[in-house]
Amino acid sequence: MKVYIVGAGPGDPDLITVKGLTLLKEADVVLYTDSLVSEELVKRANPKAEVLQSSGMALEEMVELMSERVRQNKKVVRLHTGDPSVYGAIMEQIVLLKQAGIEVEIVPGVSSVFAAAAALGAELTIPELTQTLILTRAEGRTPVPEREKLRDLAAHHCTIALFLSATLTKKVVKELREAGWSDDTPVAVVQRASWPDQVIVRTTLKHLDEEMGRHGIRSHAMILAGWALDPRLHEKNEHRSKLYDKTFTHGYRKGVSAP
Ligand SMILES: C[S@@+](CC[C@H](N)C(=O)[O-])C[C@H]1O[C@@H](n2cnc3c(N)ncnc32)[C@H](O)[C@@H]1O
Incomplete structure (x- = not known):
């Protein structure tokens, strides 16, 4: 009894994670934020999947739809633009899904x-x-x-x-x-x-x-x-990190004395 909230990445369909793409390909139902998720990416879903756009739906309608499909033993992916945790309005979905007894797994994306x-x-x-x-x-x-x-x-x-x-x-x-x-x-x-x-x-x-x-x-x-x-x-060569400074010792590299 789970919904996967997956970060689709910023637009380029290749910028989804491997885990996100695997879930997208396995999903029976894909509900996606149509204003910002690439159609190219959505096309990579299973051709038999039910693919739905969320922009015209209210929160309750989305949650009702996802809950119903999960109860029918379907794999549901909710595809969000970028990373879902940043201005993704996911918490309100999580709360209602949990109230309906449905767990959520979040797969991060490239913001x-x-x-x-x-x-x-x-x-x-x-x-x-x-x-x-x-x-x-x-x-x-x-x-x-x-x-x-x-x-x-x-x-x-x-x-x-x-x-x-x-x-x-x-x-x-x-x-x-x-x-x-x-x-x-x-x-x-x-x-x-x-x-x-x-x-x-x-x-x-x-x-x-x-x-x-x-x-x-x-x-x-x-x-x-x-x-x-x-x-x-x-062009400037002024700002260097300690990480690659040859005089700076850390666990993976012994320091080298500066000339
Ligand atoms: C509702 S927020 C979603 C942010 C998304 N969760 C993220 O991690 O990128 C939408 C805003 O994110 C930014 N945004 C989303 N996709 C973008 C893109 N491909 N290029 C530039 N800004 C983008 C814009 O500021 C846009 O108004």
């Missing part, structure tokens, strides 16, 4: 934040520049708790990844400025990371809002902000 970083060739945690990544969203119709306001989070001057914020860039810029971020802070936007029509925009805090308008980006975008996104890091 769009990491697909965006890959598209940019970025490391989000650059030694001695920033060692912290905050995943958050700007406040729009969905409220954000008072203690998590963007300007307060931004006081750390670390890398910030903004989901669900493409139409809120005026607010983003205002809050980051209030936190003391300079106008020249690098910002990179990746729309539809890993899809064939992926768009990359590299800009600065000052020009973020106008660049979003110029490129007509209003959805499916990951905004990454902070000095780890500085494109000049690709």
Whole structure:
């Protein structure tokens, strides 16, 4: 009596995990988030599987459907975009499924934040520049708790990844400025990371809002902000980790004295 909640990855159908793909191929029923999961991936399900889109369904309807099929001894895969644990609205499904006596197993996926970083060739945690990544969203119709306001989070001057914020860039810029971020802070936007029509925009805090308008980006975008996104890091040779420092000893390598 189990539903598998599977991370589909950011878009490229090859970015699902091996475990996720095996479950997808074995499933009798696939319920997927049609707005962001690739049809190419869904086509890899068993041709005999019942494949359903979730965008037109209410929570209760989805849970009722999944519970009913599980009770008929069918293998049910609920396919979510990216990694299900980030803005996946899975907890409300888990609660109702558990109330119906159905267990849930979650199979992680590649989140769009990491697909965006890959598209940019970025490391989000650059030694001695920033060692912290905050995943958050700007406040729009969905409220954000008072203690998590963007300007307060931004006081750390670390890398910030903004989901669900493409139409809120005026607010983003205002809050980051209030936190003391300079106008020249690098910002990179990746729309539809890993899809064939992926768009990359590299800009600065000052020009973020106008660049979003110029490129007509209003959805499916990951905004990454902070000095780890500085494109000049690709040429600089300043920030090195201790991990591969030959004078730094650790369990897998004895230190070598510096000349
Ligand atoms: C409901 S959230 C789901 C996030 C998903 N669980 C994840 O791990 O990527 C949808 C938001 O994720 C981001 N997103 C999802 N897929 C994306 C992609 N391929 N490229 C860029 N951003 C994406 C956008 O910010 C979008 O508004």
